[in-house]
Amino acid sequence: MIFLLSDLHLPNTPSSLRDRFLAFLAGPAREAEAVYILGDLFEVWIGDAEGLSDHAAEADALRALRDSGVKLYFQHGNRDFLLGRRYAERAGLELLADPVVVALDGSPTLLSHGDRWCSDDLAYQRWRRFSRKPLTQFIFRSLPKRLRVQLAGAARGQSDRDKARKPAAIMDVNGDAIRDAFTSSGVRRIIHGHTHRPARHRLDIDGVACERIVLADWRASRCEVLALRDGQFTALSLLA
Numbered sequence: 001m002i003f004l005l006s007d008l009h010l011p012n013t014p015s016s017l018r019d020r021f022l023a024f025l026a027g028p029a030r031e032a033e034a035v036y037i038l039g040d041l042f043e044v045w046i047g048d049a050e051g052l053s054d055h056a057a058e059a060d061a062l063r064a065l066r067d068s069g070v071k072l073y074f075q076h077g078n079r080d081f082l083l084g085r086r087y088a089e090r091a092g093l094e095l096l097a098d099p100v101v102v103a104l105d106g107s108p109t110l111l112s113h114g115d116r117w118c119s120d121d122l123a124y125q126r127w128r129r130f131s132r133k134p135l136t137q138f139i140f141r142s143l144p145k146r147l148r149v150q151l152a153g154a155a156r157g158q159s160d161r162d163k164a165r166k167p168a169a170i171m172d173v174n175g176d177a178i179r180d181a182f183t184s185s186g187v188r189r190i191i192h193g194h195t196h197r198p199a200r201h202r203l204d205i206d207g208v209a210c211e212r213i214v215l216a217d218w219r220a221s222r223c224e225v226l227a228l229r230d231g232q233f234t235a236l237s238l239l240a
């Protein structure tokens with residue numbers, strides 16, 4: 001069995017979502033061959049030093065799961081793109097490129113956080129390019145913690161205001177971007193998160209039946225992971 005999840009947006013304060021994630025790692029995840037985390041596991045990430053202290057519980061639980069033989073993969077989201085090697089090594093996470101093709105149950109599958117395909121949102125794509133530059137990240141990392149906290153808060157505030165203001169359609173993936181992703185990668189299946197629009201979309205790409213699966217974001221009323229077993233996808237709810 002393989003589990004895929006994204007967009008948990010775990011805060012660095014006590015939260016039922018964090019408890020449910022830890023319970024998942026100690027429980028159902030133990031049955032898996034691999035767990036793929038497709039970004040935005042954490043709500044905010046200003047650096048690994050802070051992450052190692054704020055999210056020590058998650059690092060310990062992930063590490064224990066990895067040590068039990070479950071492979072753990074992590075792709076960066078737009079909230080936790082600064083998660084680095086230090087935290088990844090401590091937690092036993094293998095960092096994946098975005099996008100990346102992996103064989104899931106023998107079927108090549110393109111995995112991504114998904115924000116790259118929201119290409120109608122030009123302002124967001126500008127921010128994305130800027131924030132992913134090595135120089136930007138180098139400068140950010142060298143700032144004092146107080147300033148990094150402030151900047152991360154400002155970026156989140158801007159993103160929340162934008163979300164309230166922008167038409168819903170531009171915050172979804174762009175159809176042409178998805179078509180390009182299918183044709184350039186040659187896969188028949190894409191799995192991503194980010195848009196908070198969980199669904200399974202069937203598409204016809206140049207006469208080939210393809211599928212795009214969107215993972216569910218977590219909230220108090222919905223904590224679910226996608227399970228893949230014997231070629232079948234099912235959503236597993238973690239609300240007891």
Ligand SMILES: [Mn+2]
Binds near residue numbers: 007115193194
């Ligand atoms: Mn996201």
